[in-house]
Amino acid sequence: MLLVDVGKRRGDFDLRARFSAPTPGITALFGRSGCGKSTLISLIAGLLAPDSGRVMIGDDVLVDCDRHLYVDARHRRIGVVFQDSRLFPHLDVQANLSYGAKRVPRGTPELMRFDEVLALLGLEKLLGRRPHELSGGEKQRVALGRALLSQPRLLLLDEPLASLDMARREEVLPYLERLRDNFSLPIVYVSHQFDEVLRLATRVVLLDAGHVVAEGDIATVSRDPRLRAIVGPESVGAVVAGSVERVDSGGLATLRVGDAELTVEVDAQVGQRLQIQVLARDVIVAIEPPRGLSVRNVVPARVVSVTADSGRAVLVELDIGRTTTLLARITERASTELALGTDKQVWALIKAVSLRGHAFNVPSA
Amino acid sequence: MNGIEAEALWLSLSVAARSVVFNLPFAILIAWLLTRARFAGRTLFDAFVHLPLVLPPVVVGYLLLVLFGVRGPIGGWLYETFGIRLAFTSTGAALATAIMSFPLVVRAIRISLENVDRGLEDAARTLGAGPFDRFFSITLPLILPGVLAGAVTAFAAGLGEFGAVITFASNIPGETRTLPLALYTAIQSPDGDALAMRLALISLSLGLAGLLASEFLARSLRRRLGR
Numbered sequence: 396m397l398l399v400d401v402g403k404r405r406g407d408f409d410l411r412a413r414f415s416a417p418t419p420g421i422t423a424l425f426g427r428s429g430c431g432k433s434t435l436i437s438l439i440a441g442l443l444a445p446d447s448g449r450v451m452i453g454d455d456v457l458v459d460c461d462r463h464l465y466v467d468a469r470h471r472r473i474g475v476v477f478q479d480s481r482l483f484p485h486l487d488v489q490a491n492l493s494y495g496a497k498r499v500p501r502g503t504p505e506l507m508r509f510d511e512v513l514a515l516l517g518l519e520k521l522l523g524r525r526p527h528e529l530s531g532g533e534k535q536r537v538a539l540g541r542a543l544l545s546q547p548r549l550l551l552l553d554e555p556l557a558s559l560d561m562a563r564r565e566e567v568l569p570y571l572e573r574l575r576d577n578f579s580l581p582i583v584y585v586s587h588q589f590d591e592v593l594r595l596a597t598r599v600v601l602l603d604a605g606h607v608v609a610e611g612d613i614a615t616v617s618r619d620p621r622l623r624a625i626v627g628p629e630s631v632g633a634v635v636a637g638s639v640e641r642v643d644s645g646g647l648a649t650l651r652v653g654d655a656e657l658t659v660e661v662d663a664q665v666g667q668r669l670q671i672q673v674l675a676r677d678v679i680v681a682i683e684p685p686r687g688l689s690v691r692n693v694v695p696a697r698v699v700s701v702t703a704d705s706g707r708a709v710l711v712e713l714d715i716g717r718t719t720t721l722l723a724r725i726t727e728r729a730s731t732e733l734a735l736g737t738d739k740q741v742w743a744l745i746k747a748v749s750l751r752g753h754a755f756n757v758p759s760a
Numbered sequence: 761m762n763g764i765e766a767e768a769l770w771l772s773l774s775v776a777a778r779s780v781v782f783n784l785p786f787a788i789l790i791a792w793l794l795t796r797a798r799f800a801g802r803t804l805f806d807a808f809v810h811l812p813l814v815l816p817p818v819v820v821g822y823l824l825l826v827l828f829g830v831r832g833p834i835g836g837w838l839y840e841t842f843g844i845r846l847a848f849t850s851t852g853a854a855l856a857t858a859i860m861s862f863p864l865v866v867r868a869i870r871i872s873l874e875n876v877d878r879g880l881e882d883a884a885r886t887l888g889a890g891p892f893d894r895f896f897s898i899t900l901p902l903i904l905p906g907v908l909a910g911a912v913t914a915f916a917a918g919l920g921e922f923g924a925v926i927t928f929a930s931n932i933p934g935e936t937r938t939l940p941l942a943l944y945t946a947i948q949s950p951d952g953d954a955l956a957m958r959l960a961l962i963s964l965s966l967g968l969a970g971l972l973a974s975e976f977l978a979r980s981l982r983r984r985l986g987r
Contacts, residue, residue, distance in 0.1 A: 440886055441885075441886075442882050442885065442886070467885075468882075468885045468886050469885050469886070469887075469888045469889060469890055470888075471886075472888075473886060474886065475883070475886045477879065477883065479879065481877070481879050481880055481882075481883040483880060483883075483884075483898060484880075484902070485901040485902060485984070494884070494887050494889075494897075495887030495888055498887060498888030498889055498893070499888065500888070541887065542886075542887075545886075545887045545888060
């Protein structure tokens with residue numbers, strides 16, 4: 396368990412952040428560019444000293460300003476993957492990978508074996524190459540392997556996909572999922588792209604202007620108004636999770652969410668955990684059960700609240716049972732015409748193809 | 761090429777080579793201090809390091825004579841303790857040459873150091889490398905093109921150092937009479953025209969070869985680093 400509670404002043408920017416990242420799984424540090432995410436990573440890695448506060452991994456104190464305690468980055472055993480990969484240009488891939496491995500202190504348990512990491516990240520064919528002969532995605536995989544082979548007890552990923560285009564991201568993302576699902580290594584993942592967070596993380600720390608404004612599991616944070624302010628009204632949507640109950644012959648997966656069943660178009664197997672974002676703009680609200688529609692998901696729900704959103708829209712929170720809610724963004728006029736109000740019984744309509752689902756192989760902690 | 765040219769050429773090469781050997785470790789250290797360290801009087805120190813570029817070489821030679829002469833504070837101590845004499849020896853000529861070319865080497869190394877991505881050193885730090893380890897495994901290989909360029913330039917310039925050498929080490933045949941000093945001596949003697957011309961041509965070819973070698977070296981190193 397990583398525990399961070401630090402303050403750092405840099406010019407006009409005041410960072411004051413407190414959060415924790417439990418083991419294992421991915422904790423996402425999410426926020427706009429310039430909100431202090433990278434500074435926070437430097438503070439945790441030990442490349443920057445905080446003005447006040449503490450950083451701890453379990454009972455191990457890495458920084459404690461009150462006790463004037465400071466462990467240098469090289470003794471922290473924290474692996475870092477930077478946005479710009481920072482591979483050593485004068486060394487080939489093999490030498491880059493073993494750079495950290497050679498410097499592991501004696502007696503450290505070897506959790507990451509060389510050939511295992513090669514296989515996990517698909518690096519076997521790259522060993523003899525130099526960094527300038529690699530694609531952006533390959534560079535990030537080598538950087539990831541280099542960090543893993545230094546036998547870290549925590550992995551920090553500082554926007555590892557930000558400098559890659561969409562196609563190149565797919566050269567890295569599946570490997571991150573494998574890493575998450577196969578090792579019990581705690582990972583802190585910095586991003587300003589919510590779709591990456593949705594795909595990888597189960598826990599989100601929301602940063603705004605140097606402060607932690609929300610922290611919790613992704614489902615809870617996805618309903619937080621402060622996230623709305625960051626991602627914008629178009630990208631608002633409740634994140635729900637459930638395990639796949641069946642997959643029909645057409646490849647549609649059905650999972651139980653709250654009291655409802657949702658059908659999603661996604662490649663998944665029975666038993667896998669799916670994390671889905673139901674975008675508020677994709678949810679239609681009906682006051683009668685509809686008939687003769689192509690829509691796959693018709694979910695009975697109860698209105699929790701109707702709040703004003705940007706423009707002429709309102710945001711309706713819908714209870715679908717077992718404390719699970721969805722968000723629907725509809726026009727104010729529609730809301731008035733349907734006389735939506737707290738406790739009104741309605742039906743939420745969601746197209747199966749509009750749902751973006753991501754499979755996780757281990758149930759989240 | 762007869763005895764005089766061969767002797768002067770060999771002496772020039774030897775003095776220049778030894779001056780580079782004297783130079784490099786200090787130049788790397790000073791360049792590192794000037795780019796990375798923050799200390800009081802840095803600007804003054806920087807100016808001091810660059811002084812040989814603007815001072816008349818004879819001033820450098822004279823100051824060396826004052827400090828390193830057999831009766832000087834450092835030279836006297838060296839002579840009495842170790843029996844080492846620098847003034848009027850080829851080692852002294854190498855020292856004078858080293859000091860004259862020192863700013864050139866520092867400058868070349870400093871430019872490469874400023875171009876080293878500090879993020880790479882940070883990455884090495886998170887991978888468990890200490891300060892010296894980082895310097896020798898990351899920084900030094902990355903500044904190698906600059907170090908070599910500086911060394912080649914210093915070597916080429918050292919072949920021609922005149923003022924500081926003649927002042928501090930004098931013009932002793934076979935000991936300190938390097939190419940430019942031999943050329944100067946030839947011009948002074950009534951029948952030395954042909955010899956002077958031959959020495960001048962040797963200097964010219966040496967300089968050209970040095971500059972070309974430096975360029976090829978830098979190119980191949982850059983290729984190796986993929987830039």
